[in-house]
Amino acid sequence: MSGTAYTAAELAERFGLGLRGDGAARVRGVATLAQAGAEQLAFLANPKYRAQLADSRAGVVVLREDDAAAHAGTALVARDPYAAFARIAALFEPRPRRAPGIHPSADIDPSAQVDPGAHVGAFVSIGARSRIEAGAVVGPGCVIGEDCVVGAGCELVARVTLVTRVRLGRRVTIHPGAVLGAAGFGLAMEHGRWLNVPQLGGVVVGDDCEIGANTTIDRGALDDTVLEEDVRLDNQIQIGHNVRIGAHTAMAGCSAVAGSAKIGRYCLIGGAAGVLGHLEICDKVVVTAMSLVTHSIREPGEYSSGTPLMDNRSWRKSAARFKQLDAIARRLGARGAD
């Protein structure tokens, strides 16, 4: 409730929003509809929460035109309330200062270059020939191996590892525990033992990408593993060697893409979904949670696999019948059916 305040009129002006009600209403922070108080701003985007609007004590609410009519209080009207809220909320986000400079404990190879405008935190290692550009933040405990680039304005929050040959564009954010550039899973069987196939490529990450906590992206075997610009990866994701992910694609937590698969632009990959190796998925494909992509997808649209959740007793019956499905269909004379 402390800090800078903005009036509703100022926010409307600044973000190009419609204003209903009291333009002098002051906003000192943001909160949910359920929790917001008199000097806080809330938003209504998901119709599921519409019922909360009437009871909300929020001083100002960001909402759509058609919800504004039903709202007696001060409102900011947006075509996309969630995006408008995101921009307003950023005004109130506490950002720890990361002053330029290198922490005295950092261990930096003499051949590495760190821009004077970059921040390098405690217990950071930077390997031979790597480069940290202006305004980049390399948080505590990060390990940057050989031949890496951390582009201008990147933020490696803490304990991020770039193993080798990882080139990040500008403004890439990487959350703790992520590992980029580890040797991909390349194995050949020879005389009954596994032989490692050298992983000579790197990882290229485009501008404005975000990579979640404990996500892993292997380096390519020969060519690079590539994320185009503005790709958003949640936590605990696994990206195999030589995968390519198109611009603006977002993947939810625990999803995984096997080696050499290509995913298009503006795709949405659900949580814990999987994509087999060497497949291609075109632009604007949605894969629902925990689905497994087993063949290439050439048409935009939504794709799924799996079965619905059931009580275990009923599920056991259906599951037992699943094993008999071919026999059942044959009995019906369905051989030729599609």
Added chain:
Amino acid sequence: MSGTAYTAAELAERFGLGLRGDGAARVRGVATLAQAGAEQLAFLANPKYRAQLADSRAGVVVLREDDAAAHAGTALVARDPYAAFARIAALFEPRPRRAPGIHPSADIDPSAQVDPGAHVGAFVSIGARSRIEAGAVVGPGCVIGEDCVVGAGCELVARVTLVTRVRLGRRVTIHPGAVLGAAGFGLAMEHGRWLNVPQLGGVVVGDDCEIGANTTIDRGALDDTVLEEDVRLDNQIQIGHNVRIGAHTAMAGCSAVAGSAKIGRYCLIGGAAGVLGHLEICDKVVVTAMSLVTHSIREPGEYSSGTPLMDNRSWRKSAARFKQLDAIARRLGARGAD
């Protein structure tokens, strides 16, 4: 076989167990039924291992009343042999000493508070305004960001990251590689590019929770992400922003909960199971391994999805028929069936 010894009678007395056989039998350690020797104690809880009892060379066995009759050797009789065994085994657990004090290499912000009775290990970073309470252990390589609290008696084993606004209750154990308080996956699409939604909340973890290796728990967008007391999370779990998990719920490895879902008390979530966002699961729900919860659950019980494991050739036939299921059912005139 070295170290402290206890007699069977001492153990019976100490843990309130029944005694059969030789109360003077000495116990110097614990082992499985198959491996235990004359001065070791074993247990029988899972009937699957009952056949091992006859051949066991264990000096003392903890078991249920109805198994005791069949056992000629010394036995401690418990209503819950596994719990009794757990308490006895703790007597023999080697616990590395973590002396109070701060390792000289640790990097601690001047505004942070570390209780003199806490242990802070090598290469630890502690950020502004964070507090480490009495008896807490912060193992090597941990990163504690801004505005965090590590409650009395907590143990962060090693390389744990608390990003920001993470408040741990008392006696919380966190295993290596876990990341709490990373920015949740909040995105709005605006003019064809992703816009980050500020993640202003924190993470609150109740007393006696345990969080597994490489598990991730994102901080809330506005309100906090919450684990109530005695929640047990295995390894590699992903908990999205604003999730709430009820007291005494246990989740097995690789499970995942998407943003804003609420899970009740005393639930058991199986390995690699998933829960979609914004759902509610009531108390005492069991979700079996690799099931996907796609709707709220309002009745206690066991729930499942998926299909049974089959040899691949048979599975291919059933899978092909799964695609024809609606046509098959229509042919049967099953339209109205439930």
Added chain:
Amino acid sequence: MSGTAYTAAELAERFGLGLRGDGAARVRGVATLAQAGAEQLAFLANPKYRAQLADSRAGVVVLREDDAAAHAGTALVARDPYAAFARIAALFEPRPRRAPGIHPSADIDPSAQVDPGAHVGAFVSIGARSRIEAGAVVGPGCVIGEDCVVGAGCELVARVTLVTRVRLGRRVTIHPGAVLGAAGFGLAMEHGRWLNVPQLGGVVVGDDCEIGANTTIDRGALDDTVLEEDVRLDNQIQIGHNVRIGAHTAMAGCSAVAGSAKIGRYCLIGGAAGVLGHLEICDKVVVTAMSLVTHSIREPGEYSSGTPLMDNRSWRKSAARFKQLDAIARRLGARGAD
């Protein structure tokens, strides 16, 4: 294109390969068929890429006898082109030098032993009674707890944690973020609260194993968790306490094995596949991606579960019918079918 060059004839001789075309052709590096230039060597193993052979500008191609006939350029003929390529590519792999010695920042318990021929990097912790053998590399940020052994020639790339009682054989490679030896998920419910079951065992990893980034392997409860020799684990894998994995088995990313399961030799476990606890899988079993093994497997072969990927609209129809399967089958009089 710099560095050492080899002639095709030299490579044929060195690796026992057949030679077609110009034995004097020089090779300075390796690349894909699509990318390789005149002084680079490519390979053709997967028939899917056969069409690229005609257009390839690669100076030398490693391929099978039956592909050699169709190729006008210089070729090295191998029974297994992928394995041959792996051996050749290793000649060109840049390997960062890790000189023997201990980084001055490392924090090593007085009772630990580090062989003078081992490399210990920056910000490494090594606990009481642990031993690092000759030629081993312990990269930056690793944490080695108490009573661990890192065998001769092992490489812990960076930020690897061995919690306690982890014994690695020789030439084990572990990628960043992996955690071995954390306490397994052993819980007993007592009076409505969880009680921890002490995890007194360790982890034993055989010679030549490889463990992927952010993979977790819990220590055993009483006996050890065991990987036999030459086991290959990809990234983000979870191995529960007391699991045993047979020699030469490979597991793809995000797969998981619950406690006390036993997996045989020469098995291939697909990505995101799961194995329930206490099961046994015999040798030479293939489990396809995202399948769940719910019973022991006693016959070699390929096993699967799940349903095929469908467009969401069609999938919803099949999924709804899955719930009716038992009723459908009963209507057909299929009660006795298998």
